[in-house]
Amino acid sequence: MRPTVIDIAREAGVSLATVDRVLNARPGVREKTIRAVNEAIAKLGYVRDLTAANLARSRTYRVAVVLPDTESQFIQSLAEALTKAGSMAATSRTELHLHRFPAEDPHALAALLGSLPDRDYVGVALMAPETPVLRDAVRGLRAKGIPTVALVSDLPNAGCDHFVGVDNRAAGRTAGVMMGRFLGGGPGQVMVLGQSLLARDMIERRRGFDEVLQRDFPGIEVLQSLETHGSPVTLHQVVAEMLANAPQVRGIYAMGGGNRALTQVLANMGLSGKLTVICHELTPHVRAALIAGEITAVITQNLGHLARSTLRVLRAKVDRLPLDEGQEQIRIEIVLRENLPAQPDPSAQAHIDHTS
Amino acid sequence: MRPTVIDIAREAGVSLATVDRVLNARPGVREKTIRAVNEAIAKLGYVRDLTAANLARSRTYRVAVVLPDTESQFIQSLAEALTKAGSMAATSRTELHLHRFPAEDPHALAALLGSLPDRDYVGVALMAPETPVLRDAVRGLRAKGIPTVALVSDLPNAGCDHFVGVDNRAAGRTAGVMMGRFLGGGPGQVMVLGQSLLARDMIERRRGFDEVLQRDFPGIEVLQSLETHGSPVTLHQVVAEMLANAPQVRGIYAMGGGNRALTQVLANMGLSGKLTVICHELTPHVRAALIAGEITAVITQNLGHLARSTLRVLRAKVDRLPLDEGQEQIRIEIVLRENLPAQPDPSAQAHIDHTS
DNA sequence: CAGGAAATGAGGTACGTTCCTCAATTTTTG
DNA sequence: CAAAAATTGAGGAACGTACCTCATTTCCTG
Numbered sequence: 201m202r203p204t205v206i207d208i209a210r211e212a213g214v215s216l217a218t219v220d221r222v223l224n225a226r227p228g229v230r231e232k233t234i235r236a237v238n239e240a241i242a243k244l245g246y247v248r249d250l251t252a253a254n255l256a257r258s259r260t261y262r263v264a265v266v267l268p269d270t271e272s273q274f275i276q277s278l279a280e281a282l283t284k285a286g287s288m289a290a291t292s293r294t295e296l297h298l299h300r301f302p303a304e305d306p307h308a309l310a311a312l313l314g315s316l317p318d319r320d321y322v323g324v325a326l327m328a329p330e331t332p333v334l335r336d337a338v339r340g341l342r343a344k345g346i347p348t349v350a351l352v353s354d355l356p357n358a359g360c361d362h363f364v365g366v367d368n369r370a371a372g373r374t375a376g377v378m379m380g381r382f383l384g385g386g387p388g389q390v391m392v393l394g395q396s397l398l399a400r401d402m403i404e405r406r407r408g409f410d411e412v413l414q415r416d417f418p419g420i421e422v423l424q425s426l427e428t429h430g431s432p433v434t435l436h437q438v439v440a441e442m443l444a445n446a447p448q449v450r451g452i453y454a455m456g457g458g459n460r461a462l463t464q465v466l467a468n469m470g471l472s473g474k475l476t477v478i479c480h481e482l483t484p485h486v487r488a489a490l491i492a493g494e495i496t497a498v499i500t501q502n503l504g505h506l507a508r509s510t511l512r513v514l515r516a517k518v519d520r521l522p523l524d525e526g527q528e529q530i531r532i533e534i535v536l537r538e539n540l541p542a543q544p545d546p547s548a549q550a551h552i553d554h555t556s
Numbered sequence: 557m558r559p560t561v562i563d564i565a566r567e568a569g570v571s572l573a574t575v576d577r578v579l580n581a582r583p584g585v586r587e588k589t590i591r592a593v594n595e596a597i598a599k600l601g602y603v604r605d606l607t608a609a610n611l612a613r614s615r616t617y618r619v620a621v622v623l624p625d626t627e628s629q630f631i632q633s634l635a636e637a638l639t640k641a642g643s644m645a646a647t648s649r650t651e652l653h654l655h656r657f658p659a660e661d662p663h664a665l666a667a668l669l670g671s672l673p674d675r676d677y678v679g680v681a682l683m684a685p686e687t688p689v690l691r692d693a694v695r696g697l698r699a700k701g702i703p704t705v706a707l708v709s710d711l712p713n714a715g716c717d718h719f720v721g722v723d724n725r726a727a728g729r730t731a732g733v734m735m736g737r738f739l740g741g742g743p744g745q746v747m748v749l750g751q752s753l754l755a756r757d758m759i760e761r762r763r764g765f766d767e768v769l770q771r772d773f774p775g776i777e778v779l780q781s782l783e784t785h786g787s788p789v790t791l792h793q794v795v796a797e798m799l800a801n802a803p804q805v806r807g808i809y810a811m812g813g814g815n816r817a818l819t820q821v822l823a824n825m826g827l828s829g830k831l832t833v834i835c836h837e838l839t840p841h842v843r844a845a846l847i848a849g850e851i852t853a854v855i856t857q858n859l860g861h862l863a864r865s866t867l868r869v870l871r872a873k874v875d876r877l878p879l880d881e882g883q884e885q886i887r888i889e890i891v892l893r894e895n896l897p898a899q900p901d902p903s904a905q906a907h908i909d910h911t912s
Numbered sequence: 913c914a915g916g917a918a919a920t921g922a923g924g925t926a927c928g929t930t931c932c933t934c935a936a937t938t939t940t941t942g
Numbered sequence: 943c944a945a946a947a948a949t950t951g952a953g954g955a956a957c958g959t960a961c962c963t964c965a966t967t968t969c970c971t972g
């Protein structure tokens with residue numbers, strides 16, 4: 201049996217009320233007494249039963265997740281993963297609310313963030329490009345004691361409590377080795393595509409990618425990045441043009457977005473499956489393209505894990521508990537057709553048995 | 557506010573006691589009343605507060621994990637991951653106890669399993685090769701209402717409640733594509749090494765590996781598997797011999813175990829980093845070898861995740877709750893130096909000795 | 913329709929906390 | 943040293959559930 205507050209009170213020679221005062225940092229206890237109680241806690245190895253505590257408090261972890269209103273498949277998959285994690289977490293007194301902001305409007309975002317404290321949120325997760333206004337807004341949240349974590353895209357200078365996501369430079373390096381090795385070290389050229397929404401992430405990926413290819417695969421020439429600005433039309437144009445002019449292209453690295461348009465151009469040009477195509481994020485379309493052999497490899501992060509980690513981290517921060525770093529580390533996953541995780545059947549109804 | 561039993565009682569027009577009888581499947585309630593209560597539950601969307609229920613029951617999930625007493629780094633890492641997961645789960649009323657059995661003695665294993673019900677375990681996780689005695693023992697556990705899950709190595713005919721681990725055939729296929737692509741499709745020969753402890757897993761991996769190479773990489777010749785019987789000496793011998801006789805060998809697929817001995821032979825022969833070496837399981841030694849460039853790629857499963865999943869699944873089975881399939885799916889991870897996850901726990905770093 | 917059985921209700925205690933009030937004690941201060 | 947202030951104790955209600963007992967009501971059976 202784990203020790204309870206009663207055991208501590210007895211061990212420390214104080215009353216239950218005093219133990220409670222110490223445990224919950226309530227005022228009006230002498231230094232000496234506090235020490236005595238803490239010693240008893242240490243000696244007995246007491247750990248507060250969080251579930252009982254939360255029951256007594258009738259606490260709920262009301263968490264806001266703030267995403268850009270971009271319509272990309274990635275954002276949509278992410279939103280779905282979060283919603284699902286939120287509903288599963290309802291049993292652990294967690295409430296997740298999704299908020300969207302206009303992607304190009306940092307001030308609207310700041311206003312949204314500013315309004316959150318008044319809505320009783322106890323934690324905020326945020327995916328957004330870093331701007332000065334945003335930094336201030338995050339500082340504001342944290343000043344009010346609301347833990348704030350960056351999601352997917354890091355905010356290194358905003359002073360967040362945590363970053364839930366991957367190191368994009370390492371992700372780029374990973375794409376780099378995969379490309380280099382899959383091309384047998386060369387010779388050949390590689391096209392790099394990217395849009396600019398989350399600019400810093402793209403830059404990081406590109407840096408990692410180049411780093412590895414330059415160092416380890418000198419036989420491969422990496423062409424200049426092509427900006428697609430999220431437009432399928434632009435993508436069609438630039439890719440078709442470049443492929444026509446550079447017959448040496450053996451690989452394409454799609455750093456972010458536009459995967460649907462890309463597979464389509466390739467299909468149009470009769471190149472499906474003939475090039476080594478590496479992209480990011482295992483969206484439904486990418487999954488299908490991987491199975492069809494139109495995409496060779498995907499560098500991705502597990503969105504379900506990402507979503508659950510977000511909630512766990514925020515709860516831990518709210519409770520000022522330490523994280524399990526190993527568990528919260530988001531991995532850079534390499535997915536080929538052969539290790540593609542089975543799509544868990546969405547029609548599998550969660551039958552909940554009340555009768556046990 | 558989530559509805560409580562009180563709300564259900566009111567809605568169904570019955571007393572609290574009756575609601576309780578229905579919820580906990582106690583006898584002495586008319587069919588009609590049961591239906592009324594269940595309708596109220598459905599209507600209000602009631603979900604029992606498991607934390608409050610467990611508090612009231614003072615339930616603890618007492619779980620036994622049964623592993624072979626093999627001294628391999630993999631088993632040891634697994635045991636550590638489980639122990640850690642167990643201690644972290646103490647806050648969720650979960651107690652994990654590790655039991656080892658003599659690897660070659662199925663009867664000792666069966667005896668051990670037979671003794672578990674009397675020790676108040678509510679769930680069992682088991683890693684063992686499948687034998688008829690084992691199947692009976694598992695049936696015995698399940699007949700006593702103790703959920704039993706297979707760990708790492710599946711027991712397809714034992715009727716377990718769940719399998720926590722990866723599809724080894726798919727893992728072999730993954731190793732296969734990686735090897736095939738990394739060798740640029742050939743020409744060349746590939747050596748395959750394996751010991752036989754968990755024979756079926758090795759066979760599955762080998763099948764998957766061959767499948768892919770035969771189908772997609774006809775230019776690569778896969779040599780016959782070399783059995784090392786877990787002996788470093790044997791491994792040294794056979795590998796040295798084969799490498800001497802087959803100068804075309806460009807890749808080595810180590811299906812399981814002996815990674816330490818392997819990297820050492822390669823170092824002795826001056827071949828470190830010159831071959832494409834793919835192995836399984838990211839043990840401390842493999843991690844170091846990956847960083848040093850002695851191993852090219854690792855096909856692995858996240859042991860921390862595996863351990864946590866085991867506990868979650870067993871708890872869910874005990875409570876007859878549905879699983880979150882997506883969360884419990886163990887992924888086949890491909891790890892290169894570039895996407896190697898940072899070692900989060902420095903105190904868990906094992907001493908790596910190349911000279912032994 | 914009486915008698916017995918079955919079903920239901922009423923109410924309590926417990927789980928390990930939080931949070932509150934009020935009284936009793938100790939310490940500090942003027 | 944007395945009064946004021948600070949500290950500590952004692953106790954209770956609540957959170958949502960489980961599980962128990964005993965009384966009451968309803969149902970079935972002969």
